[in-house]
Amino acid sequence: MSSAPVYNFAYLDEQTKRMIRRAILKAIAVPGYQVPFASREMPMPYGWGTGGVQLTASILGAGDVLKVIDQGADDTTNAVSIRKFFEKTAGVETTSLTGDATIIQTRHRIPEEPLTADQILVYQVPIPEPLRFLEPRETETRQMHALQDYGLMHVKLYEDISRHGHIATTYAYPVKVEARYVMDPSPIPKFDNPKMDMCSALQLFGAGREQRIYALPPYTQVTSLDFEDHPFERTKFEKPCGLCGATGVYLDEIVTDDQGGRLFVCSDTDYCEGRRGHETDGGVL
Amino acid sequence: MTDAPLIQANGLTRYYGAHIGCLDVDLEVHEGEVLAIVGESGSGKSTLLSLLSTQLPPTRGEVSYRTRDGVSRDLLSLPEAERRFLFRTDWGFVHQDARAGLRMGVSAGGNVGERLMAVGWRHYGRIRDEATDWLARVEIKAERIDDSPKTFSGGMRQRLQIAKNMVTRPRLVFMDEPTGGLDVSVQARLLDLIRGLVSDYGLAAIVVTHDLAVARLLSHRIMVMRNGRVIETGLTDQVLDDPQEAYTQLLVSSILQS
Amino acid sequence: MYVAVKGGEAAIEAAHKLLAKERRGDASVLELTTDQIREQLSLAVNRVMSEGSLYDPDLAALAIKQARGDLIEAIFLARAYRTTLPRFGYSEPANTSAMAIRRRISATYKDLPGGQVLGPTFDYTHRLLDPSLAGEGNFPAVEKTETGDAEVSPHVAALLNNEGLIEENLPQNPDADVSDLTRGALEFPADRDLRLQALARGDEGFLLALGYSTQLGFGRTHPFAGEIRMGEVEVSFVPEELGFEVPLGEVTLTECEMVTQFAGSADAAPQFTRGYGLVFGHSERKAMAMALVDRSLRTAEFGEDVVAPAQDAEFVLSHADNIQATGFVEHLKLPHYVDFQAELVLLRQLRAEWEAERGKTDGASPKEAAE
Numbered sequence: 001m002s003s004a005p006v007y008n009f010a011y012l013d014e015q016t017k018r019m020i021r022r023a024i025l026k027a028i029a030v031p032g033y034q035v036p037f038a039s040r041e042m043p044m045p046y047g048w049g050t051g052g053v054q055l056t057a058s059i060l061g062a063g064d065v066l067k068v069i070d071q072g073a074d075d076t077t078n079a080v081s082i083r084k085f086f087e088k089t090a091g092v093e094t095t096s097l098t099g100d101a102t103i104i105q106t107r108h109r110i111p112e113e114p115l116t117a118d119q120i121l122v123y124q125v126p127i128p129e130p131l132r133f134l135e136p137r138e139t140e141t142r143q144m145h146a147l148q149d150y151g152l153m154h155v156k157l158y159e160d161i162s163r164h165g166h167i168a169t170t171y172a173y174p175v176k177v178e179a180r181y182v183m184d185p186s187p188i189p190k191f192d193n194p195k196m197d198m199c200s201a202l203q204l205f206g207a208g209r210e211q212r213i214y215a216l217p218p219y220t221q222v223t224s225l226d227f228e229d230h231p232f233e234r235t236k237f238e239k240p241c242g243l244c245g246a247t248g249v250y251l252d253e254i255v256t257d258d259q260g261g262r263l264f265v266c267s268d269t270d271y272c273e274g275r276r277g278h279e280t281d282g283g284v285l
Numbered sequence: 286m287t288d289a290p291l292i293q294a295n296g297l298t299r300y301y302g303a304h305i306g307c308l309d310v311d312l313e314v315h316e317g318e319v320l321a322i323v324g325e326s327g328s329g330k331s332t333l334l335s336l337l338s339t340q341l342p343p344t345r346g347e348v349s350y351r352t353r354d355g356v357s358r359d360l361l362s363l364p365e366a367e368r369r370f371l372f373r374t375d376w377g378f379v380h381q382d383a384r385a386g387l388r389m390g391v392s393a394g395g396n397v398g399e400r401l402m403a404v405g406w407r408h409y410g411r412i413r414d415e416a417t418d419w420l421a422r423v424e425i426k427a428e429r430i431d432d433s434p435k436t437f438s439g440g441m442r443q444r445l446q447i448a449k450n451m452v453t454r455p456r457l458v459f460m461d462e463p464t465g466g467l468d469v470s471v472q473a474r475l476l477d478l479i480r481g482l483v484s485d486y487g488l489a490a491i492v493v494t495h496d497l498a499v500a501r502l503l504s505h506r507i508m509v510m511r512n513g514r515v516i517e518t519g520l521t522d523q524v525l526d527d528p529q530e531a532y533t534q535l536l537v538s539s540i541l542q543s
Numbered sequence: 544m545y546v547a548v549k550g551g552e553a554a555i556e557a558a559h560k561l562l563a564k565e566r567r568g569d570a571s572v573l574e575l576t577t578d579q580i581r582e583q584l585s586l587a588v589n590r591v592m593s594e595g596s597l598y599d600p601d602l603a604a605l606a607i608k609q610a611r612g613d614l615i616e617a618i619f620l621a622r623a624y625r626t627t628l629p630r631f632g633y634s635e636p637a638n639t640s641a642m643a644i645r646r647r648i649s650a651t652y653k654d655l656p657g658g659q660v661l662g663p664t665f666d667y668t669h670r671l672l673d674p675s676l677a678g679e680g681n682f683p684a685v686e687k688t689e690t691g692d693a694e695v696s697p698h699v700a701a702l703l704n705n706e707g708l709i710e711e712n713l714p715q716n717p718d719a720d721v722s723d724l725t726r727g728a729l730e731f732p733a734d735r736d737l738r739l740q741a742l743a744r745g746d747e748g749f750l751l752a753l754g755y756s757t758q759l760g761f762g763r764t765h766p767f768a769g770e771i772r773m774g775e776v777e778v779s780f781v782p783e784e785l786g787f788e789v790p791l792g793e794v795t796l797t798e799c800e801m802v803t804q805f806a807g808s809a810d811a812a813p814q815f816t817r818g819y820g821l822v823f824g825h826s827e828r829k830a831m832a833m834a835l836v837d838r839s840l841r842t843a844e845f846g847e848d849v850v851a852p853a854q855d856a857e858f859v860l861s862h863a864d865n866i867q868a869t870g871f872v873e874h875l876k877l878p879h880y881v882d883f884q885a886e887l888v889l890l891r892q893l894r895a896e897w898e899a900e901r902g903k904t905d906g907a908s909p910k911e912a913a914e
Binding site for chain 2: 146147149151154158162163227
């Protein structure tokens with residue numbers, strides 16, 4: 001082999017980071033608009049968070065404290081893998097405590113603890129186009145966004161109500177940003193949608209395979225699509241968390257035996273542990 | 286103000302390669318007026334309809350349309366946003382094949398409601414009421430509102446397509462062989478319906494048909510096309526009762542004989 | 544008793560160790576060297592270089608070894624390494640007319656200047672397993688024959704062009720910089736240079752199937768293999784500070800030009816048109832499939848209707864990259880607990896509503912007390 005590979009701080013070269021930061025700035029300037037960017041090939045597969053990783057790599061500084069979650073948990077395999085990647089390539093401090101993190105990279109959840117103005121939430125996005133399953137053509141969906149031609153989006157919701165009596169979208173529930181762009185919030189449960197509205201933290205969304213970046217600047221108005229007489233409803237859980245007793249949080253269903261036994265526990269593991277006083281052993285509960 | 290034509294075309298021409306699609310067509314349609322464009326297949330009448338409705342760019346010529354603010358606008362230089370807006374508000378387009386004009390995977394109510402939602406209606410109940418109302422006007426029972434058009438007969442689909450277009454009260458409707466492929470009895474009922482809507486709502490319409498009977502029933506004026514050119518034009522009754530051109534005479538007599 | 548899903552980190556480490564062990568296989572069998580892979584699995588190396596867009600046989604061989612022979616995984620390794628390399632600029636266009644030809648065939652002319660050179664090809668071999676290869680293979684000595692390497696081998700398309708029978712091969716926008724989808728997002732409509740780049744990096748199997756589909760009627764182009772040539776071509780580069788061409792070295796390329804039909808229009812007389820394929824290394828199947836698909840993607844350019852999948856640039860280019868495809872297909876392995884939970888809640892609600900509705904219509908039947 002000619003030379004052993006040497007990698008830059010946070011893997012990406014500085015030129016690439018600058019290119020991505022320019023795309024981020026544009027995304028912040030036009031909230032909810034999908035900015036095309038020259039997504040790089042990352043050493044993890046497309047669909048596994050390459051968009052989020054590129055965003056994090058581009059904004060990460062030596063003094064940052066990074067938290068990575070997948071499905072709300074810090075210890076799921078892909079979250080571990082991404083956290084390791086940044087520990088190795090950037091040597092930054094990492095944490096599982098939401099309050100301590102300056103950058104939180106997430107897949108499919110927004111932490112339960114409200115975010116603050118000095119934090120950035122980076123979402124991994126598989127399919128950034130909210131209109132994709134109504135209209136497969138990129139050329140057409142871009143046109144639809146440009147012209148605010150969003151009637152079709154409501155036809156889908158109309159069909160849900162006519163069939164089920166209510167809107168039947170439970171995750172990746174589309175939102176409208178500052179009354180302009182319809183945006184895919186990534187596959188977070190619709191339970192998390194209200195947390196995006198007027199959030200104090202900067203929210204960045206990265207889709208690596210699809211080469212798109214979009215953003216919600218702090219304190220941006222984010223409205224979940226609905227009808228006046230069928231307003232958006234948050235998913236409700238009947239019982240509190242089986243471990244910490246929290247209510248009004250998103251719960252994971254754990255199958256405890258093959259006799260129909262179920263346990264509902266916080267999906268946000270840090271939040272749950274915090275309420276239980278951080279049992280650090282994390283073993284048998 | 287109402288003296289100005291609603292839609293006007295000058296020198297409208299379209300070539301397909303070396304072949305003439307349609308050549309130097311001038312026309313005017315006023316509010317509330319129905320114009321039939323007749324001819325055999327290949328005469329250029331469908332090309333002309335596509336040109337007028339800006340779905341096909343002309344090789345040369347112009348089309349203008351008087352929007353609701355009373356201003357005549359050049360359609361070819363109209364921004365895409367305004368063009369689309371026209372298409373979902375002020376215009377209708379009834380395709381011969383209803384599948385081209387309907388979303389077959391969406392319920393009848395969703396089909397009729399689409400335009401309303403596109404122009405900003407956000408109250409499910411009101412959208413549904415309006416859809417129910419329009420289904421009734423095209424003689425589709427309210428209980429079919431949640432059914433897919435796939436379960437509809439050809440005549441019902443065509444009536445649904447008309448309701449979908451009419452819900453925003455367009456001023457101009459383009460129709461491409463609206464009764465084509467339907468049984469004679471179904472055709473008659475549909476023609477009655479269209480005639481009623483045209484007079485009730487003061488619709489202007491441009492109807493392409495190869496069927497002179499359809500032209501006679503629906504239209505005030507008629508244009509006869511052959512080989513991409515307009516060869517005769519005039520009041521429908523006059524042209525059909527006393528055709529001047531040999532070709533029109535042939536067309537009329539062949540209908541009478543059949 | 545519920546055991547929290549912890550210890551992901553330890554699990555990952557253990558998995559990596561197992562993977563390394565599996566890769567090595569039975570330790571009593573001699574370990575493969577990357578030299579062996581480079582020399583003896585050269586077509587695999589070529590494919591990795593081609594779809595990995597990185598011309599480096601040693602690294603490609605290493606990637607194949609590391610990937611346990613999974614070529615898409617190896618391509619992924621090559622790509623992920625390539626993306627970190629500093630970029631100095633773009634080479635001058637490779638002049639394939641000056642190729643040192645090792646193989647060159649035309650299906651359209653029996654003989655032509657430069658001649659037909661069969662070269663190293665599977666064509667006309669009988670596909671019978673050769674037991675002698677199971678041991679230390681013997682291989683026949685090759686006698687060097689006079690191929691007249693001084694002779695020029697003009698492109699077949701150039702011969703047709705002399706008569707004006709084939710379209711000129713002109714750049715779409717002569718003044719525009721060459722597109723590069725490794726440096727910019729793929730956007731539509733995509734010009735031909737961008738399309739060709741995407742096809743050159745695209746998955747061989749995908750292009751093969753698409754090219755095949757055009758032959759069977761999903762967008763026929765009536766192709767002839769005008770020419771396929773393989774050999775070494777010099778690559779040169781103009782450093783800004785020097786301002787003149789500096790040769791960088793040689794690369795092996797396979798080039799295919801398909802000659803296809805076009806009926807003509809009002810503006811253009813009937814003539815042949817071209818589909819073009821070019822890939823690193825010796826990779827004829829890919830070059831041919833690429834040429835078929837390139838021509839199909841030019842459908843709109845000739846005023847023909849886009850009706851078949853292989854003619855639809857958005858469809859083809861969005862799905863041709865196997866690294867994107869494998870990532871997204873395989874990402875379904877990642878946890879989706881949260882979304883799934885949301886669907887579970889909904890499904891239970893819908894079923895409860897359905898039962899309630901049915902209960903209403905079956906009003907006569909007595910309802911169970913216990914609920």
